[in-house]
Amino acid sequence: MTRISSSAKIDRTAVVEDGAVIGEHAEIGAFCYVGANVVLGDNVKLHHHAVVEGITRLGNGCQVFPMAVIGGAPQSIRHDGSDTRLEIGANCIFREGVTVNTGSSHGGGETIVGHDNLFLANSHVGHDCRIGNHVILSNNVMIGGHATVHDRAILSGGAAIHQFVQIGRQAFIGGLAGVVNDVIPYAMVVDNPALMGGLNVVGMQRAGMSKGEVHAVRRAYQTIFSAGTVVENARALRSGPDALEGAAREIVDFILDRDSERALTTPGSRRRGSQA
Known part of the structure; x- marks a missing residue:
């Protein structure tokens, strides 16, 4: 059964499926879609034409901008179609066109995103990823399945992260870098294929x-x-x-x-x- 807090604001054109849970003071804009297995925390704001679906929990204070799809099914030919999850912490911002997939049946079944993260337009987080806290994904960043990005890492525009790669804490990935190997904490990485260009001294x-x-x-x-x-x-x-x-x-x-x-x-x- 749907549970919608009395303080929530939902545009009359939005679709909220039966079973969804909507927190206090949440705002759901025009032409949004909220799936039956979605939980939206307090003060979540879905801008017009945003989609949150799948078995997805969106933490307090998150914002989802137009045309973003949060909780879409994993893009994996090995996925057997079973139910998988997406857990997102508080105060994350998903700008226009961002996609974040749920986990896969062959990868643990859960994608986990921490708190206070910024995902700029058209960035993508694949199935079974682990994203830490205070992470920034710039425009068009692509993260393959099963990858891990630790706290305070910054990924510049167009960077591509290979599946299963681990990005260390506070690493800086340069624009258009193609990262196929793990990156140590505090490193600065550039080029395609990626190489280490030194340390992220400014970030430190x-x-x-x-x-x-x-x-x-x-x-x-x-x-x-x-x-x-x-x-x-x-x-x-x-x-x-x-x-x-x-x-x-x-x-x-x-x-x-x-x-x-x-x-x-x-x-x-x-x-x-x-x-x-």
Whole structure:
């Protein structure tokens, strides 16, 4: 049975299927569609012609702009048609034409999006993805299925992220980059196929990291991607006499502890990724 809060505002042209749950002070604009298995949190706003369907939960304060489709079925030929889910946290903004798919039957059945994320026009999040918090997807970014994007990463316009790739915390992906390998935290990645162009120093500074912390990350970066294999260098850093802390430790842990079959995106001289 549909549950619509008395404070919700629903345009007379909108379609809200029986079974949907609409939170307090939600707004559903003209010609919107809300599916039977959708839950809209408090203060959610669907601008005109927005679609939210599937088994989808949209957190408090989210906005969905015209022609966006949130909760569409997974775009996978292996999906068997069974029910899968999409969970979205609070205060996410989905601009015009954005698509976010539910999970797939062969990938865990659930796509998860965190809070305070910004998805600009025509960006796409595929099935079974994990998107952290405070992430920005610029226009036309494409994220393939099963990918993971950690907190505060920024993906510039037209970037394409291969399925199963992991993007580390606060990484910066340049415009039109084609990312086929995992990206360490705080990295700056450019080109197609993508290569590492250094560290996202501006992002670290904006996040309030001290000069000492930034220098520690630089030293770790230089050691990890010096002569020898990346994994061996990272392992030597973690077991060395000088204790690693903060962001530098986070990079080493990402390399050594990640559960991924993808290689690592590395600096320009190794543009096809390290197989170490």
